[in-house]
Amino acid sequence: MNYSQAMIRSEILKALAHPARVLIVHALTGGDRCVRELNALMNIDQSNISRHLAVLKRAGIIADRRDGMRVFYHLKAPCILKALKCAVEVMKNDASSRNILLQER
Amino acid sequence: MNYSQAMIRSEILKALAHPARVLIVHALTGGDRCVRELNALMNIDQSNISRHLAVLKRAGIIADRRDGMRVFYHLKAPCILKALKCAVEVMKNDASSRNILLQER
């Protein structure tokens, strides 16, 4: 694998690497959601939700569809769930160092 | 899922979200490697390799083992490969927007 391939992969991972975006992706596994619904679901400023959605869209992870005033978002790449599950596995396999990590921030 | 769970997951994803670290993980799928070998493999300053390794170790993705002067690193969580494969799938499913992404930087 060369560096530019690695760059593309890291772009996608980077798009997922934010707690709010993890929450958004998780919420979208339950079906399409519009910005307002996501906003109600988590305690984050609407403008930031929009920005996080833009990041995920830009990475090709989600897509949008307008319906009247609202814009609904849905997952484009179901494999994303595997990536998130992987994170959970790492967490389980490594409870001790994880605690350290949590302590330090 | 709550915010702190999402934070833990995002920490792990963040650890993977850098081209150099993607390359490192990829290299480690071929077996243990010491810092010098990784350094020879990719064209990155040794001090940065060490730092990237520290990030991955801190996230519980890799572990190290000293052998004489050298420190060998190995993958701790094989599921990481699924996360990387996912990135590839997104890339394939979304070649067009990916091109845009590449153009813009």
Add this chain to the structure above:
DNA sequence: GCACTATATGCGCATAAGCACATAAGGTCA
């Protein structure tokens, strides 16, 4: 047109991440 709802974006600021360079720390072997 106007008022209203929903979503996106511009801007300034604070903080985090990444880098290159120098150097410290840990280990080997003559």
Add this chain to the structure above:
DNA sequence: TGACCTTATGTGCTTATGCGCATATAGTGC
């Protein structure tokens, strides 16, 4: 011990991210 090899870390700097706030853009319906 001293010369050497390998890996980690301190420092200063630049750039990227994320945030809140205000405001723009888009659509609906009176």
